[in-house]
Amino acid sequence: MRSVVKFGGSSVADIEKMKTIARYLRNRSISGEELVVVVSAMGKTTNALLSMAREAAQNPSKREMDMMLSTGEQVSIALLTMILEAEGQEAVSLTGYQAGILTEGLHTRNKIKDIDIGVIEKHLSQGKVVVVAGFQGYNREGEITTLGRGGSDTTAVALAAKLSCPCEIYTDVDGIYGVDPRIYPKARRLASITYEEMKEMAFLGAKVMEPRSVDIAHHYGVRLYVGSSSEGKPGTVIQEGENSVEERSITGVSVLENIMMVTIHPLKNVSENTAKIFSKLAKEEINVDMISQSPLPDGSVSVSFTASAEEEPVVRTLLTELLSSMEGVELSIRADILKLSVVGSGMRTQSGVAARLFELFSENAITFLQVTTSEISISYTLEKKYKDQAVQLIADAFHL
Amino acid sequence: MRSVVKFGGSSVADIEKMKTIARYLRNRSISGEELVVVVSAMGKTTNALLSMAREAAQNPSKREMDMMLSTGEQVSIALLTMILEAEGQEAVSLTGYQAGILTEGLHTRNKIKDIDIGVIEKHLSQGKVVVVAGFQGYNREGEITTLGRGGSDTTAVALAAKLSCPCEIYTDVDGIYGVDPRIYPKARRLASITYEEMKEMAFLGAKVMEPRSVDIAHHYGVRLYVGSSSEGKPGTVIQEGENSVEERSITGVSVLENIMMVTIHPLKNVSENTAKIFSKLAKEEINVDMISQSPLPDGSVSVSFTASAEEEPVVRTLLTELLSSMEGVELSIRADILKLSVVGSGMRTQSGVAARLFELFSENAITFLQVTTSEISISYTLEKKYKDQAVQLIADAFHL
Numbered sequence: 001m002r003s004v005v006k007f008g009g010s011s012v013a014d015i016e017k018m019k020t021i022a023r024y025l026r027n028r029s030i031s032g033e034e035l036v037v038v039v040s041a042m043g044k045t046t047n048a049l050l051s052m053a054r055e056a057a058q059n060p061s062k063r064e065m066d067m068m069l070s071t072g073e074q075v076s077i078a079l080l081t082m083i084l085e086a087e088g089q090e091a092v093s094l095t096g097y098q099a100g101i102l103t104e105g106l107h108t109r110n111k112i113k114d115i116d117i118g119v120i121e122k123h124l125s126q127g128k129v130v131v132v133a134g135f136q137g138y139n140r141e142g143e144i145t146t147l148g149r150g151g152s153d154t155t156a157v158a159l160a161a162k163l164s165c166p167c168e169i170y171t172d173v174d175g176i177y178g179v180d181p182r183i184y185p186k187a188r189r190l191a192s193i194t195y196e197e198m199k200e201m202a203f204l205g206a207k208v209m210e211p212r213s214v215d216i217a218h219h220y221g222v223r224l225y226v227g228s229s230s231e232g233k234p235g236t237v238i239q240e241g242e243n244s245v246e247e248r249s250i251t252g253v254s255v256l257e258n259i260m261m262v263t264i265h266p267l268k269n270v271s272e273n274t275a276k277i278f279s280k281l282a283k284e285e286i287n288v289d290m291i292s293q294s295p296l297p298d299g300s301v302s303v304s305f306t307a308s309a310e311e312e313p314v315v316r317t318l319l320t321e322l323l324s325s326m327e328g329v330e331l332s333i334r335a336d337i338l339k340l341s342v343v344g345s346g347m348r349t350q351s352g353v354a355a356r357l358f359e360l361f362s363e364n365a366i367t368f369l370q371v372t373t374s375e376i377s378i379s380y381t382l383e384k385k386y387k388d389q390a391v392q393l394i395a396d397a398f399h400l
Numbered sequence: 401m402r403s404v405v406k407f408g409g410s411s412v413a414d415i416e417k418m419k420t421i422a423r424y425l426r427n428r429s430i431s432g433e434e435l436v437v438v439v440s441a442m443g444k445t446t447n448a449l450l451s452m453a454r455e456a457a458q459n460p461s462k463r464e465m466d467m468m469l470s471t472g473e474q475v476s477i478a479l480l481t482m483i484l485e486a487e488g489q490e491a492v493s494l495t496g497y498q499a500g501i502l503t504e505g506l507h508t509r510n511k512i513k514d515i516d517i518g519v520i521e522k523h524l525s526q527g528k529v530v531v532v533a534g535f536q537g538y539n540r541e542g543e544i545t546t547l548g549r550g551g552s553d554t555t556a557v558a559l560a561a562k563l564s565c566p567c568e569i570y571t572d573v574d575g576i577y578g579v580d581p582r583i584y585p586k587a588r589r590l591a592s593i594t595y596e597e598m599k600e601m602a603f604l605g606a607k608v609m610e611p612r613s614v615d616i617a618h619h620y621g622v623r624l625y626v627g628s629s630s631e632g633k634p635g636t637v638i639q640e641g642e643n644s645v646e647e648r649s650i651t652g653v654s655v656l657e658n659i660m661m662v663t664i665h666p667l668k669n670v671s672e673n674t675a676k677i678f679s680k681l682a683k684e685e686i687n688v689d690m691i692s693q694s695p696l697p698d699g700s701v702s703v704s705f706t707a708s709a710e711e712e713p714v715v716r717t718l719l720t721e722l723l724s725s726m727e728g729v730e731l732s733i734r735a736d737i738l739k740l741s742v743v744g745s746g747m748r749t750q751s752g753v754a755a756r757l758f759e760l761f762s763e764n765a766i767t768f769l770q771v772t773t774s775e776i777s778i779s780y781t782l783e784k785k786y787k788d789q790a791v792q793l794i795a796d797a798f799h800l
Contacts, residue, residue: 015455049475055415056479057486064485067493068478071471075449078468079456085464086457093467097497098542119542142498142519 002034002165006156013043022083038134038156041072062107073133091129096136103137109148150210157213161220174228175236178252178400200343250344250398265302292370341379402434402565406556413443422483438534438556441472462507473533491529496536503537509548550610557613561620574628575636578652578800594641600743650744650798665702692770741779
């Protein structure tokens with residue numbers, strides 16, 4: 001029996017917490033398990049490094065950021081390994097490079113290209129717990145790289161994929177909830193969820209796992225488990241759909257804040273102009289999310305899309321310049337909105353979810369601005385003020 | 401024109417100091433120099449890492465210590481490179497591994513085996529300042545290693561040897577002094593000193609440079625310069641003897657404290673027993689320094705040697721056990737002593753130095769316990785209480 005086990009930053013925040021983890025790992029190893037452990041940087045280490053970098057340079061090169069940030073995980077793996085050895089457990093630490101994690105792409109947001117698991121297999125066969133630095137790898141030029149947000153989850157899942165074993169992610173929360181318990185205290189932890197539902201949830205702001213790592217798990221069929229490292233409570237299993245669809249029509253509601261909605265209208269020569277707009281945005285690497293378009297009586301259209309509110313200055317400059325050549329076209333950007341998504345693989349087989357949602361909004365005088373749908377989700381942009389009311393109405397109506 | 405330039409821990413203690421260094425390097429690079437910069441960890445970083453390690457485990461494995469300690473230099477090189485880039489100077493940071501520094505030996509005290517300078521040459525040819533992490537390398541197994549005390553000096557000198565260029569070591573002191581200025585305020589900074597004199601000085605407690613790095617410089621004929629990073633004062637050049645012997649008979653006096661003198665007597669079956677004793681000490685890696693032996697009337701001998709006072713418990717246990725089988729042999733260990741050495745390449749060509757020293761001691765009623773000589777030095781063990789008096793007498797007598 002072999003597992004990849006990942007511990008996040010707050011569960012390795014100090015030496016005491018690492019000692020708890022080490023004893024836990026020791027017990028599992030004694031009972032015959034082969035363990036590969038992935039750890040993040042300790043608690044506030046990354047922030048401390050970032051603030052030093054800011055003091056050094058206004059806009060430090062990303063290669064050097066990777067050089068610096070990767071040290072956080074390197075300290076964690078050395079300490080956890082020392083503690084394991086002090087507990088009588090043979091162990092070895094490996095940086096991303098030593099673990100054979102080859103990456104490609106841009107510094108600070110590399111993607112894993114492949115993993116040469118030879119070194120890990122060798123150490124496992126010698127009975128060692130192998131402690132791998134999350135979030136980092138190396139590229140073909142031999143440079144140190146990092147994987148960007150949620151990178152340690154990605155490391156863990158990719159290792160599990162290559163080592164053909166399940167992956168356990170230990171974090172601050174004790175599992176996946178259908179609704180944010182801070183908004184809806186009656187929310188229940190889900191015992192299981194499909195990869196696709198989890199991906200929709202992740203993309204839509206559930207924040208428990210990065211979508212990339214769920215994608216990898218899905219693609220390679222890695223059984224994922226998400227749970228709390230500090231409590232004995234059962235967490236949530238993420239796996240293939242057949243067994244876990246049950247009778248649920250809706251699995252969860254998620255809310256994405258900190259977004260803006262951009263509307264352009266009236267737009268003529270529709271396909272030519274929308275192409276211009278979205279290719280320009282893509283070129284500047286602006287991540288566009290919901291896109292909706294409505295026809296106007298004169299044959300022109302109104303186009304709206306959402307994006308991260310952080311992109312506001314760039315998008316405004318970009319579009320103002322682009323639209324200056326199109327007569328009479330207006331640009332409006334709203335930041336007082338949020339995106340609310342209702343997710344459930346049950347939607348494929350049960351009708352009426354969309355209808356019930358429209359009824360709910362209408363009965364309670366909640367107006368929405370855009371709506372888009374996928375096979376297993378419906379998303380709305382709403383004014384922020386409706387957030388709690390809308391989430392509670394949906395949670396009650398669908399017994400989440 | 402190409403140089404290796406090394407900055408110690410206190411000269412990169414904070415970002416402000418690094419900015420000063422970066423501007424200095426930028427100016428030299430603009431004037432056409434090719435620069436390889438070696439830096440240590442920032443000020444207190446290494447101590448902070450060590451204290452975490454101690455909290456993690458009583459006796460952490462040395463492999464994991466290397467994994468952890470190497471991060472200190474990695475942060476320094478990233479920050480200095482960011483700052484250089486912010487100053488408009490193209491630069492690149494390299495860990496010991498990336499710089500091709502292959503090492504061998506025991507973890508935490510590896511020795512440099514070879515350096516593959518291909519990557520450094522490539523970056524230099526692109527006009528970049530190359531910033532290399534001192535104190536670290538990698539071994540044939542691909543593990544991260546460190547070089548032990550003074551390791552960053554060793555990195556710098558070894559790089560200069562391979563790159564066929566001079567090496568500048570910037571440190572807290574503004575050069576090499578013949579006598580410790582804290583003991584003898586009239587002490588003068590030496591404009592130049594030979595490798596051999598420097599090695600004797602280094603071994604004997606001058607503390608400015610580790611003997612290993614001076615050895616490498618000597619072997620490869622690397623011109624060394626030692627000076628202060630903060631002041632414009634000229635430092636000391638260390639180079640081949642011919643040009644710098646001048647008329648000096650004595651170059652300096654150095655004092656080594658924190659040692660103990662071990663005496664064993666009466667010892668019979670001399671060569672058999674001394675062999676036993678010193679091979680036992682060597683096996684336990686006890687570094688023995690001065691050894692002296694005097695015949696006793698009955699054909700037995702009295703043997704004395706010095707070693708670091710830190711080794712006292714080990715040496716006492718070891719010898720007590722060994723001597724228990726030799727009847728009537730006594731062991732005495734004195735920690736109230738110091739070693740005083742007088743160094744000068746002039747000794748080779750000028751007689752009378754030893755005689756003058758014996759006279760000085762005799763006139764001033766300073767008794768010494770042991771004496772050993774090399775071609776360019778004479779060393780004594782003395783009681784600690786004579787330290788300042790002896791140093792001042794010698795400095796005055798030889799106009800140091």
